[in-house]
Amino acid sequence: MGEINLARVDDRLIHGQVMTKWSRGLNTNAIFVVDNPTAKDPFMKEVYIMSTASSGMTIKVFSTDEVVEYWNKTKFENYRAILLFKNIDTVNEVVEKGLPITRLNIGGIAKTKEAKFVIPSVGLKPSDAEILKSLASKGIEVFFQTVPDTKAVTLQDALKNF
C-alpha cells in the first residue's frame, strides 16, 4: 500500500522548491499533480515529465476524479507520494470524495486583491480561509510554509489576520 507523504497547495505545481526541497527528506518516490486543466493538457504533462526525468521520481498527473479512482483501486500502489494542488478548492473536492489527506501544506498562492499575505509566498482569500477551517475540523493539520527551511505558520495563527 502506498501513502501520501504530504499534500501541498502550490499554484506553480512542480517547480524548484518542490523538487529540491520538499521531495527530499520525506522518503518520497513520487509526485502526483492533481489538477483538472493540467490533466487535460498533454503538452504541460510532457513539460513536467521531461523536466523531472533525472530526479528518479515517478511523476503522474491526474484529474480530481482520476486520483480518487486511483486511490480507491490501488491505494497508490507502492508510492510514497507528494500530492500537488493548484488551489484549495481542489483539495477540498478530493477530501470530500474520500482521499485520506492528514497534513496539508499551503506553500504558494499568488496574491489576489482580496487576499492577505500569510507568508511571503501565500496570499489567502477569506473564502479559502473558510475552506481551510472546515478541512481542519475534519482533523487535517494545515500549515503554511514555503520550504522546510523557512518558518511554518499554523492555521490558527494565519486566521488571526481575518
Added chain:
Amino acid sequence: MKKKFLLIITHGNFGKELLKSVEMIMGEQEDAAALGLNLGDDVDVLRADVERIIAENEKADKDTIVLVDLLGGSPSNVGLYALKNHDIKVITGVNMLMLIEFFSSREFEELEDLVEKMINSGVEGIKKFQK
C-alpha cells in the same frame, strides 16, 4: 540571416542582473530581454509576457532563443511550455559565457549552430583549479 533575440527567464533578478553584467563587458545589446519570477508573482502573468515577446519576435521575423536557470523550476516550465506554440530554442542552466557567446556569434552563425556554440561555451567555462 534572420535576426536572433535572446530572452532570459529566471528566479528573481538573476537574469536581469546577468544581462546587465554581460553588457558591462560587451556594451549595450539590442534584441535581448530578461524576465524574473519573484515570490508571490503569478506564473500565468509571466507566461503571458513570454508569449507576447515571442509573438512580437515572430512578427518581426526574428528567431527567439530562451535561456532559463534551473531545469524543473517555474521559469523553465514557462520557457518549455512556449515550445507548444512556437518554433523557439530553449537552453537550461543559463550562465555568463552563454550570453557572451550569443552576442559574439549571433550575426554570423545559423540558429542551430549558435545554440550548440552557446552550450559548449557555457560548459567550457567551468574549470577546476587547486593547489
